[in-house]
Amino acid sequence: MPLNSKAVYSKLNPDFVPFSSRRSTVHSTNGIVTATQPLAAAAGQRILKAGGNAADAAVAVAAALNMTEPSSTGIGGDMFCLFYDAKTKKVHSLNGSGRSPANATLETVRKDLKAGPNDSGCIPMTSVLAVTTPGAAAGWVDTVEKFGSGKVSMEQILLPAIEMGEQGFPVSELSSNYWNEGEQRLREASPNAHEMLKPDPKAKDGFRSPLPGEIKKNPTLARTFRALATEGKKGFYEGRVAEEIVKVVQDLGGYLGLDDLKYHAEVGSQDTEAISMKFTGQNIVDNQSPGTDGEANQGVEVWEHPPNGQGIVALMALGILEELERTGKIPKFTEAQHNSAEYLHALIESLRIAFADASWWVTDPDVEKVPSQELISRAYLAERAKLFNPDKASDILDHGSPAHNHCDTVYFAVTDKDGNGISFINSNYEGFGSGIIPKGCGFTLQNRGANFNLTPGHPNALAPRKRPYHTIIPAMITNVSDGSLHSVYGVMGGFMQPQGHVQVLLNMLAFKYHPQAALDAPRFCMAAQTPELGKPVNRVVFVEEGVSDEAIEGLKKMGHQIKVLSGWERGMFGRGQVIRCHYDEGQLVYSGGSDPRGDGTAVPVV
Numbered sequence: 001m002p003l004n005s006k007a008v009y010s011k012l013n014p015d016f017v018p019f020s021s022r023r024s025t026v027h028s029t030n031g032i033v034t035a036t037q038p039l040a041a042a043a044g045q046r047i048l049k050a051g052g053n054a055a056d057a058a059v060a061v062a063a064a065l066n067m068t069e070p071s072s073t074g075i076g077g078d079m080f081c082l083f084y085d086a087k088t089k090k091v092h093s094l095n096g097s098g099r100s101p102a103n104a105t106l107e108t109v110r111k112d113l114k115a116g117p118n119d120s121g122c123i124p125m126t127s128v129l130a131v132t133t134p135g136a137a138a139g140w141v142d143t144v145e146k147f148g149s150g151k152v153s154m155e156q157i158l159l160p161a162i163e164m165g166e167q168g169f170p171v172s173e174l175s176s177n178y179w180n181e182g183e184q185r186l187r188e189a190s191p192n193a194h195e196m197l198k199p200d201p202k203a204k205d206g207f208r209s210p211l212p213g214e215i216k217k218n219p220t221l222a223r224t225f226r227a228l229a230t231e232g233k234k235g236f237y238e239g240r241v242a243e244e245i246v247k248v249v250q251d252l253g254g255y256l257g258l259d260d261l262k263y264h265a266e267v268g269s270q271d272t273e274a275i276s277m278k279f280t281g282q283n284i285v286d287n288q289s290p291g292t293d294g295e296a297n298q299g300v301e302v303w304e305h306p307p308n309g310q311g312i313v314a315l316m317a318l319g320i321l322e323e324l325e326r327t328g329k330i331p332k333f334t335e336a337q338h339n340s341a342e343y344l345h346a347l348i349e350s351l352r353i354a355f356a357d358a359s360w361w362v363t364d365p366d367v368e369k370v371p372s373q374e375l376i377s378r379a380y381l382a383e384r385a386k387l388f389n390p391d392k393a394s395d396i397l398d399h400g401s402p403a404h405n406h407c408d409t410v411y412f413a414v415t416d417k418d419g420n421g422i423s424f425i426n427s428n429y430e431g432f433g434s435g436i437i438p439k440g441c442g443f444t445l446q447n448r449g450a451n452f453n454l455t456p457g458h459p460n461a462l463a464p465r466k467r468p469y470h471t472i473i474p475a476m477i478t479n480v481s482d483g484s485l486h487s488v489y490g491v492m493g494g495f496m497q498p499q500g501h502v503q504v505l506l507n508m509l510a511f512k513y514h515p516q517a518a519l520d521a522p523r524f525c526m527a528a529q530t531p532e533l534g535k536p537v538n539r540v541v542f543v544e545e546g547v548s549d550e551a552i553e554g555l556k557k558m559g560h561q562i563k564v565l566s567g568w569e570r571g572m573f574g575r576g577q578v579i580r581c582h583y584d585e586g587q588l589v590y591s592g593g594s595d596p597r598g599d600g601t602a603v604p605v606v
Helices: 038-049 054-068 106-112 136-147 154-167 173-189 219-231 239-251 258-267 311-326 341-361 378-385 496-509 515-520 549-557 567-573
Strands: 026-028 031-035 078-085 090-096 270-272 275-279 300-304 409-416 421-427 475-479 485-491 524-526 540-544 561-565 576-584 587-594 601-604
Touching: 026 031, 026 601, 031 038, 031 054, 031 576, 031 587, 038 054, 038 154, 038 409, 038 601, 054 078, 054 136, 054 154, 054 219, 054 409, 054 421, 078 136, 078 475, 090 136, 136 154, 136 219, 136 421, 154 219, 219 239, 239 258, 275 311, 300 311, 300 496, 311 341, 311 378, 311 496, 341 378, 341 496, 341 524, 341 549, 409 485, 409 576, 421 475, 421 485, 475 496, 485 496, 496 515, 496 524, 496 567, 496 576, 515 576, 515 587, 524 567, 540 549, 540 567, 549 561, 561 567
Parallel strands: 540 561
Antiparallel strands: 026 587, 031 409, 031 601, 078 090, 078 421, 090 270, 275 300, 300 475, 409 421, 475 485, 485 576, 524 540, 576 587, 587 601
16 A cells, blocks of 8 residues: 555645535434534434434544544534433533633733734734633533433543544545645744644644544544543543643743643533523514424424634624614515625624624623624614614624634534434634643643733623633523424624524525525635724625525625635635424434535434
């Protein structure tokens, strides 16, 4: 066998989806796992078949994704989840995000960055100062302890990922592409890049990113997982792994210390109250079938994780859209008006108004007061809806909007035979995160601290042991009539996420698209917005190929600056997963879809 096989691909730079392809919605009565990586979805399926529930399987998927798609996620990052308990019909919310180091003050970080007295902005993505405490490891343990079945151990749950790391796994197409894009960052970030590259004597320094179909091993990450499996949180936040994390960060000039890691292990992930909004706009009551328990449909309740996550943006945008419809500023859109200029304009502007508030208010609620319920109240959103102009793009809003758009996160959904569902998201933040690899550990540290604001007095300003504005958001939908589970869904991709939540939800509920079609449909993504008060907003809107020329011209006439993206650039529009629920002949049926912008699939359980 040749050592340097090109595997199944002869082109070093293959086209993105070179020929049209299609995916069918996947159905099952025993549960579904849908994720960006088929091997990770299979890992979750393996745990479900071993007797675990949706929460157990979700952690297996998260670990397997760290192996198969490390550019997007990992144990060096953070996680959030929503868990639907079928017995109680309650949506639980868990915040697994880490905090800034205790010794990192706004003053010291501004001094380190040589910021002048009038400089604001953020910590650079590639700076070690952007590294915050990894929350995922504690989040995985807490998810299993709080929501798991109790029938499978942490060793069983992590075993599929451990085996992939030790025995090797074939790399998928998009994952290979992202690996290649991030290779230079890995090389520049720390002296340990080789741990996450593939040996090749002909490559620079004897290592390179893996090609599609090639075998990749990561024994050092497998070793990290074994420590977590056998020792619990102490296996990550104390001892060898913790010491290597602190050493590499402090050697590069960062502030993360052993006390920060131990503190996070002791505090653990935070139980939070999920926030929600009941939505009946755009004919969804008439469009939907009765509730899963046979009750008359009364609309849906959309659930999001509260701040410091940005899920509130999706709820605010939906509330603004409902108010615009109530006041006659937008119509009840027909199926023929899907992705029309008028429809896209309404969504873009509603989201832009919501983001303007979020950039100010979304921060750590344990440090700053975040008025979540006020922000999603009908009265407040009615006032915000007055900023909407049906004929013109926004000019100046009273707050700035998010500053980055990235697609370096993994979202996945799991349901089980008992009716439970979990919406789970895990992220490094931006492309391998910081790229910094603790020696002998096999993962990169996140750069989530880049989302702190460096302006003194700003609610999201950096402070010791504070959690920053977080882009990663799981979502869930229940039926208002009976509290039954309607859908587990999400769309990853930095600040694309709430934009994707709104678009995919309306695709399903307002336009009657099945789960796969709801994900397939072309999307838009607003460009980076200025965070400076009173400054003009960035009117650039990226639109995916497939949106009609007529709609694009209509948006341009309204003042939007449109850029159409195709091929590999479509990664900006995120990669979503959906699992819908309904009953037929007394049996619960799950229907799953997986985004064609990713390598993944929806895997049914038999």
